[in-house]
Amino acid sequence: MRAWFESRPTPVRVIVAVVVGAVLLVGLLFVYDWIGTSVFDTGGRIG
């Protein structure tokens, strides 16, 4: 994977890095949200 990435031209590497970063960020926010609404503050619903 690393060898493939390093063998790509710079524009491709930038695009791949941006896409992977965005996916990781969305995933991270999803995980944060899940933890937050599960154990931190559920919104006070009853039942």
Place this chain on the structure above:
Amino acid sequence: MTSTTTADVPQREEFADLDRGVRRLYRAGWVIVGLALFVVGFVLQQLFFTSWLARANQPELTAAAELRFATVEVTEVPYVAEPTPPVAGPGAAEVPSAGDPIPTVEDPAPREVSLLAEAKPANAEAFAIIRVPSLSRLRDGWTVVEGVGTAELKTGAGHMPDTVLPGMPGNSVISGHRTTYGAPFNQLDELVAGDIITVETAIGVHTYVVREWIIVDPQDVWVTEPRPGAWLTLTTCNPEFSARERLVVFAELVAGPNWEAIYG
């Protein structure tokens, strides 16, 4: 004074030459740094990002609620008002002492009256604005949507669909976030008996007075059950930064378009 440069950090080839124990130490350090960043990110996301999102969404929700106030059909529906038991506290009838003549009270019969009613809002629809003059966070109002699912509660506060709408006889339940997503119910523990809560809907402004607040388990659904008269029940997480318990505020209708029909 020393400064750290990239020369101090072992490069890939040098890293392989390091002692195994030192390599483990480096890796453990990076794991700790990663975990710390994860926790800092979590706190920032929960306390600031979610609240920014919810507050940014409020003007749009308020405009939608006001549009509903102006356009939704309000109808009169028949209602049989059962005699409401006297409420304890200021204004309640005095208990007669021994020797007093026994008052003759006719059995209050159910009254047939009519109530103003609005169409049930769709899920996630903004339909009410709650205001609490004694709490800074709710003094200017917070728009409430229909539903208490995770998505609906991301707007800050939601009405429990199985309960009556505010201003109607029974028990209207509104749940809200305590610490995230705008934290509209952050200060509910500061309410005291006698504080005023108003809820504006398409019918008009319903005024409730706080009777009490209690702490219950999240599964204590009895707090949402219908009550004689007209009540508003607010629920939120307790303690702050935890979903372990629920803080529940009970408030009774004391004025509004339907008060006369329900209590009169």
